[in-house]
Amino acid sequence: MSETASWTGLALGAAGGLGAGLVIALAALFGVWWERKVSARIQMRFGPQQAGPFGLLQTLSDTVKLVLKEDILPARADRGPFLRAPLLVFVPIATSLLAVPLVTGWAPLDSSVGALFFLAVPSVSVIGILVGGWSSGNTYATLGGLRGASQMIAYEVPRSLSVLSVVVLAGSMRPVVMMGEWRWWWIPLLAVAFVVYLISSIAEMNRGPFDMPEAESELVAGYFADYSGIRWAIFMMSEYGSIVAASLFGAAVFLGGTHGLPGVWGLLVLIVEAILIITIIMWVKWTFPRFRSDQLMSLAWKVLTPMALLQLVVVGVVTAWL
């Protein structure tokens, strides 16, 4: 896909969007099952076992249940925004997935500012969260939306700074080049940036231990408390979509992605690395207790941002010395 307008570009864009949506749907099917298995192991249980081999069909039957459930519209909700908010959250995340290089030397959306695109576009989904929480006409949901927004804005700063280290080292914002320039010694050099990226990505997707916005014990479910059925499922899919996007991008630029392997082999290596990161993200969620709101903010501004800046200085010195 090029950056100028053409009919083929439009068709490719539509196909890319459809593909990203399908990838996220499949990833959510697998991700929910994988999360249940991981959390079950952590709590010394077995997780889903009954539906299909290893309980693999459990999420499929859940999906059927979700699609058939009644789509409730609360009496005090603002109809238009309320019904469209789930898509406003989902679409930016699916779009950002297109900037991730999947095969050596190829990304669905190969842009010269791809890294910035990947960081910028998901931030649009904050608006969906705020609108969804607000238009429910419910205090819990509004509070959840507010918390989510303040958290996502705060953690965008360290997240962007950590990716900036890779951009400086690779000398390009094109994710394909960033992946191609990768060398093994980037792992020890960028360890701090990777940790900052991982933590701020978890916070950015509102997942535990940073799930203040949906804290079920105090806000019931936060910004999607009033949603049910298919619209709730879209919120859920967006969460897994952002896990997949952050993990794939992290694997591509921090862990070397395809390692220069051609075609499908490179893609397989990338997917294995991404599943590793996804497993770490789930492990973290089921191990650590939830952060308090003020702890969340001080972690972002007083710990992660200085760490990312320090990493940037180190990378700058190393780049000049190279």
Added chain:
Amino acid sequence: MNLVAYSLVALVTLAGAAVVLSARETMRLVIGLGAFLLGMAGLYLYHGMALLAASQVFLYVGGVLVLFIFAIMALRRDPDGRARIAVRFDLGAAAVCAGLFVLLVVCLAPLAPFAGPGSGFTLEQSGALLLGDYLVQFEIVGVLLLVALVAALSMTGGGEDR
């Protein structure tokens, strides 16, 4: 195709602006503003300014607009629970807007017509311009923002001794 793409983006931008002007409900107004800002990013992209477009989405849609929504959520609400805008027909404001519009049209007319998509700047060119020829202007804008920040802090009486 260029015409179709341009018209589509322009339509989104204008529709967003129309919603901002006509919406009675603040949250719909903000969604219109979001469509307008995204449309502007599309226009930048059409003229080949990919970096500018991505920054527009990052800073304005993802940042500034969310701050707007914060402010709106802190507004006083109606008994039915939603913040609304009182519509006033202010002739003075309308005159200022019309004057500004005419001024912009007069100033920008020599640049028309926007025939096709531009090639824009590459990332390297943008960086070289911002940190080379336009370094002083770039830094002055930064200082201006810092001054605005300090002014806002001192006006609201923030800080330790509040």
